[in-house]
Amino acid sequence: MAAELAVHSIPGISISISGRQKLKLSDHQAFTLPRSPYLFRPKFPLLVKNRNVVKGEKHLRAVEEEQLQASAVDTQVSETDPSSSKLVLVIGGSGGVGQLVVASLLNRNVKLRLLLRDPQKATTLFGNQNEDILQVRKGDTRNANDIDPSVFEGVTHVICCTGTTAFPSRRWDGDNTPERVDWEGVRNLVSSLPRTLKRLVLVSSVGVTKYNELPWSIMNLFGVLKFKKMGEDFVRKSGLPFTIIRPGRLTDGPYTSYDLNTLLKATAGERRAVVIGQGDKLVGEVSRLVVAEACIQALDIDFTEGQTYEINSVVGEGPGCDTEKWKELFRSAQIQQMAFGSPAP
Numbered sequence: 001m002a003a004e005l006a007v008h009s010i011p012g013i014s015i016s017i018s019g020r021q022k023l024k025l026s027d028h029q030a031f032t033l034p035r036s037p038y039l040f041r042p043k044f045p046l047l048v049k050n051r052n053v054v055k056g057e058k059h060l061r062a063v064e065e066e067q068l069q070a071s072a073v074d075t076q077v078s079e080t081d082p083s084s085s086k087l088v089l090v091i092g093g094s095g096g097v098g099q100l101v102v103a104s105l106l107n108r109n110v111k112l113r114l115l116l117r118d119p120q121k122a123t124t125l126f127g128n129q130n131e132d133i134l135q136v137r138k139g140d141t142r143n144a145n146d147i148d149p150s151v152f153e154g155v156t157h158v159i160c161c162t163g164t165t166a167f168p169s170r171r172w173d174g175d176n177t178p179e180r181v182d183w184e185g186v187r188n189l190v191s192s193l194p195r196t197l198k199r200l201v202l203v204s205s206v207g208v209t210k211y212n213e214l215p216w217s218i219m220n221l222f223g224v225l226k227f228k229k230m231g232e233d234f235v236r237k238s239g240l241p242f243t244i245i246r247p248g249r250l251t252d253g254p255y256t257s258y259d260l261n262t263l264l265k266a267t268a269g270e271r272r273a274v275v276i277g278q279g280d281k282l283v284g285e286v287s288r289l290v291v292a293e294a295c296i297q298a299l300d301i302d303f304t305e306g307q308t309y310e311i312n313s314v315v316g317e318g319p320g321c322d323t324e325k326w327k328e329l330f331r332s333a334q335i336q337q338m339a340f341g342s343p344a345p
């Protein structure tokens, strides 16, 4: 059987893309290096149904609220799994990917707990939610003692999408560097998680296994890829059931300052088709919405346990919230890796 990667998408709600917001070198999501590794073509040609990869976008995409054409019906997703018994802890829920994870889980009526450095951000982003559905706790992952053990009580699943900028920026203020966040923060978090956990999903990055090689070494000038890899390895050795998602360069959003309804209407524009690989060979870009959905899907798909996936998105239709289609995508990546790849790092 040919190992063909199926390409699917997040369902179609259209947005307009504005290129007014220029990328800044100081932003992790704004790798303005002339030849960003995230934009390099894969050395290993992935077999995809739609290879219409969007090339070289140099501007951050911004959602223009007034042009959102979504209907609320399109965004309704019902959680069919035993959501009543599920309590998902999200760390980094105020970030670009994290707020989409939170909004989408709220839309699925999944109980959530957020660990935020500034709990007030939850109200700004998600409005006043019922405590039965959304609990917010204060904590900084860099300081193990800062995290009250009660944060982890009853938690069944965890999605960690914390991060900081790859290059020095104001977001490093107070020593919030890649070393502190992507390594020490992840280590502290993982060390505190209950052994009864059903799944830990960690958002990392493509290129973490190649941080000594050009062009990744440029991205890694301040260690972001190295420290993300250290965080990954700690997760792998933790004995906890994990899935690691490594996005390419993130596009769309962040949607900070939008309210929950707007977040739910955010879309990946035309970039809805999903490409998943293994073995750290994939390069390119991916919509934050696609990454958020991948994290949510991985929580419940048994065979993604213990696996690491790279993820991109390209122009085309895609899986939306259809679990069967996501299973096909994850499975295809594993088949391709088994058929053609070296053991996934």
Ligand SMILES: NC(=O)c1ccc[n+]([C@@H]2O[C@H](COP(=O)([O-])OP(=O)(O)OC[C@H]3O[C@@H](n4cnc5c(N)ncnc54)[C@H](OP(=O)(O)O)[C@@H]3O)[C@@H](O)[C@H]2O)c1
Pocket (backbone or CB within 6 Å): 028, 029, 030, 091, 092, 093, 094, 095, 096, 097, 098, 115, 116, 117, 118, 121, 139, 140, 141, 142, 161, 162, 163, 164, 165, 176, 181, 185, 203, 204, 205, 206, 246, 247, 248, 249, 250, 251, 254, 288
């Ligand atoms: N940008 C890219 O192109 C790219 C490419 C590949 C992978 N990634 C990775 O993908 C992930 C998601 O990216 P993103 O753009 O959604 O991230 P983001 O918008 O930068 O959000 C980062 C989140 O981490 C939280 N955080 C930072 N330091 C923390 C700390 N010490 N303790 C607790 N929480 C902390 C932030 O909270 P505050 O609100 O308190 O700051 C925020 O919620 C990150 O790991 C990023 O490195 C990004």
